[in-house]
Amino acid sequence: MTKSASGAAAPREKQPRLPFWQVWNVSLGFLGVQFGFALQNANASRILSDLGADLHSLSLFWIVAPLMGLIVQPIVGSASDRTWNRFGRRNPYILFGAIAAALGMAFMPNAGIVVAFIAPILFGGVMLALMDAAFNVTMQPFRALVSDMVPSEQRTLGYSVQSLLINIGAVCGSILPFVLTNVIGLENTARTGEVAPSVIWAFYIGATMLLGSVLWTVMRTKEYAPEQYNAFKGIDGEQLAREQAQLRSPAQKLRGFFNLLFTMPKTMRQLAVVQFFSWFALFIMWVYTTPAITQHVWGVEAKWFDPRYLESIGEIPAHIAAAKGAAGDWVGILFAAYSLFAALFSVVLTKIANTIGRRPTYALSLALGGLGYISFLLFQGGEQTQVNLLITEVTVPGGALALLLPMIGVGIAWAAILAMPYAILSDSLPPSKTGVYMGIFNFTIAAPQIVSALVAGQILKGVFDNQAIYIIVLAGVCMLAGAVSVFFVREQQVEGDGVETEPAIA
Template sequence: MHAKQPRLNFWQIWNVSFGFLGVQFGFALQNANVSRILSDLGADLHSLSLFWLVAPIMGLIVQPIVGSASDRTWNRLGRRRPFILAGAFAAVLGMVLLPNAPLFVAFMAPMIMGAMMVALMDASFNVCFQPFRSLVSDMVPAEQRNIGYSVQSLLINIGAVIGSILPFVLTNVVGLENTAQLGEVAPSVMWAFYIGATVLLGTVIWTVIRTKEYSPEDYYRYKGVDPQAAEEAEAKVPLIQKLRGFWTLVANMPTTMKQLAVVQFFSWFALFIMWVYTTPAITQHIWNVDKHWFDPDFIAAAPMVPETIVAAKGAAGDWVGILFAAYSVFAAIFSVFLAKLADKFGRKLVYAGSLVLGGISYISFLAFQDLQSVDVNLLITSVTVPMGAVKLLIPMVGIGIAWAAILALPYAMLAGALPPNKTGVYMGIFNFTVAAPQIVSGLTAGWILSAVFDNEAKYIIVVAGVSMILGALAVFFVKEPDVMPDVMSEGEQL
């Protein structure tokens, strides 16, 4: 019997996603600082994107497994919360160990240790990400789905803002050093990761304590699922049958999911480029640091690295945190209006328009070079930076709008196309559309940068802009379902 699922008040919706603030805090620290850390530990520009492949590969492996496991889990903690909590503890371990990679030089090269900790963090973040997405789908009724994913997007971006600016604050307000010689990690970055680990664990525990998941009986009633069929689907089956069922699900994924995959490809191809190459791009383009100072062999052959180069790299690295915080601020603001805009104009139009703005914003990076130094009052402190660095805050508006849409609208469009008893595993499979384009980007962007653009990183940001606009065009080919799909047959079980 299908019962109407209770509506949630605002704070209930808030608590469901609150832990995502901390997870994204950690993820933002990684996005803004891993290229900086790996470069300081000895990675060159061409190999940076290869190190970043760890993130999508972990997502590709972890999210479908966790999605399927969480669909089948019902215990005292609930269905999704056990995975969220376990992922948080593992992520904290990685966040504490990553900035201390140079301490393990007696056992392995710092860069290898760093790569291993990035892998641990990424695997852990993915263990958290997928159940959080599914938790919203589980707990929030269909008519509140836009607001549910919009609140999640808002919290994600609050966490991203704080995480992104933290190294800058620790340098310019607290007074920690933001520079590092080859093979070391800047103290401001180290302490930022320690603080991020604390915030991540605290917010996740808040969600686990404040959110009570539905019992299996209530969940099945609210989702219109036959309990007996669900129990049969969740019964233990041989591994070969599980794999067969998995590939059956992939082959028979909803049409909406396939069409969204094209949009996701172009969107995440662009985002991966931004995360990997914004630091070298603005260091070269805005701080006027020659591309040779990103070549470890050139640095090793030089008598010394000039203090001006070290200072410029540190300042540019900090400013990347400001830029990433800025686009997260604009994304958070846009998230407040996103649900109403999607309800009024339709998800597709809002989604496509947001991606177009993001693409134009990436391309506009070329227009903002200005080497004149200016004093900037950021309320918490004043800094002296090139005028071009300040002007780069303008394209962050469009990038933030695109980011907010990418975080919310694909999932809102997809949720209505998924059978209730397979939401977790399909949300995990949908992560293929996030991970695969990043893998493609990681394998190709470094080669494009070196072979086509001669390591001039600003031009790879333009490639990201073109990709984002192609994603906007693909949105118009997505067909949203009018009704909730039926529960899958027993032959399609996983």
């Protein structure tokens, strides 16, 4: 319970359990969001390289994503906490973000057509920023929507379902360019300054999938009215309304935000350390897996990622273009594989966490991911092997096929990263500020990616001589450090809007 200004306790009603399929409806839009996000993760480095970015500057383009998250998510979280209208509390932001993201997905791979007005690499960077801002507008309210709609005893299930849907979307999004090339027959090689047709059409399909799934969630999820929500969460609605009605200057709002930042729950601060190591590693994987396996497995030298060298020779040799295209497609298969393993692990994640505890489950998962990254180093080249992927057959080096093994560990880690910190955190947040705190928690996702963007390229160039496989190994070491950090997290549970207690589940 929480108390009003007069000291009277606001009555708290028991929030009803949701029917099983309504738990799915609440999160279904994340299927499309992650479909689009996976397309970006697997193909943005490929697109930017095709448009003229050099190898060690790739991470600087990718810095746009966490910067957008850092700026957008707290603002959207705070705004959605204060939004109550006939369309809902979180739903308006989810829908608006999805529309903007779909537009960015349609325009980004077509950067080559605006060469007469703006450099393609600059246009591609702008569209990447638009996509990332829009993805963040959509994602943040989804996290808060689960916390709003799903009662505490179903919270781990809710975030596990969200993790499962995220990974189904990621599988489909990651594999789509490969399917369009090897099943449909679209071209997967790119001319200088342009993007491969298979990638362009994949982004069109992804934009459609994103809008469709988000519309399903928005139309199928009726959010609680303010009176219901306040009763379920033990909030004094009248006092909250008075507080929110107070006009404050921008300086006062900024001070209030920083006050929330510096007085965040202890659990959030402890999780921030884990988040730093795990998201630092994930960012490296997304940016550098394509050049890493192109070099390490397909044997393409680092100079073929240098735009100055490419400009000096004119046309890219056909065998180099083919190797880069094949490696880029295989990265989609690898990313689909870790997402598939994550989806499968999400099915049993709740049961494991309820049996051995959230923290041991989280730590073990991160450790397996770290070992997966490090083992990339073991798989190099090899004889050409024919692989039956059910939808088609392809021939790849043996080392490429063997990389599916590390993806098991990476997938387990990814499933845990998507679910466990939110399950641990949600019980420690005051319900009236869930949105803004979820936005602030995104700092722990954005900040390590920004740090990674600033230093990873320099480490790759200065320490590893542009041999990208070694920076993947560095990502594994960071993930292992995150696993150790989990054991320093102490779970707390907030009653109403104030008092922290010990959790029901350790």
